[in-house]
């Protein structure tokens with residue numbers, strides 16, 4: 313059976329939702345996700361003066377406190393706690409007069425759905441994650457949704473162990489082909505369970521920067537090896553239109569279905585959702601896997617400048633939210649770095665007297681102010697000219 317993907321946008325076809333009962337939010341992150349801070353190095357290279365400041369604090373912290381700046385291990389956590397993240401996604405769908413089905417996909421963790429199952433309004437939330445997998449010379453992110461409850465924790469452990477071992481094999485010249493084969497076997501095994509939905513998240517994005525041609529070659533090899541075990545390719549709400557058009561082309565070539573995935577990290581809800589008449593997540597999976605039907609609906613925020621949206625999402629990492637729970641209000645409560653013994657600690661714990669050095673505070677203030685100013689997104693705009701020019705398909 314051929315796949316049938318419908319794509320609409322809320323700005324040109326708001327009534328597209330009228331023939332559906334349910335909206336599905338796929339792929340979003342909560343405070344449980346650990347997001348690498350390695351992007352700070354590249355961000356500093358396009359913001360004048362920040363590189364010198366980074367070096368200055370790196371040296372000072374090494375001399376005074378014996379802490380070596382390690383942006384590869386450092387990470388930040390998205391600001392929204394699982395319950396808040398669920399509500400942000402559910403409310404956007406309810407505003408369309410649809411019943412929400414929300415699948416939360418933190419990086420390599422199912423802690424959020426486990427917590428949310430204890431809350432009556434979200435007790436049916438699927439057990440889902442975004443699994444980071446090394447494959448050949450590159451890395452992919454797989455959206456693994458709706459694992460059977462009884463096996464979900466065990467599956468999460470297996471997925472994490474695979475990623476750790478495959479990553480270590482890369483560092484030690486191990487047998488990478490054996491890991492590639494093992495990955496395909498694991499995906500086939502998940503596919504055996506009819507309720508599981510396997511989505512290839514942002515497939516063409518070379519997020520580990522191995523080179524576009526290498527990534528593309530591995531992507532085709534992977535799609536060939538997995539065949540129908542990958543149920544859909546993702547149109548990502550936080551990636552630009554040019555990349556999503558590329559994914560749509562890939563889906564046509566490989567006869568894959570397209571599906572939504574907002575990839576929310578900050579406060580703005582997912583920029584696309586799936587429309588369905590399914591009453592449960594498992595029914596939705598059946599529609600995708602068996603009927604091979606998917607209706608992706610882009611929300612109004614997708615029309616906004618992509619560079620500005622990326623910048624705002626990143627700025628959430630260094631914004632204080634005074635109405636959040638204590639211990640999660642300040643941005644330095646939510647960013648982590650190894651201490652002198654290599655133990656991960658919040659930056660607030662690492663700062664002398666619990667406060668960022670004055671120069672650093674001034675720099676953060678400058679970046680926050682600048683983020684509200686469209687001019688600061690200009691370097692990003694120059695680096696990616698016109699990438700979010702929306703095409704005839706609506707995205």
Ligand SMILES: [Fe+2]
Pocket residue numbers: 442453513514
């Ligand atoms: Fe991802």
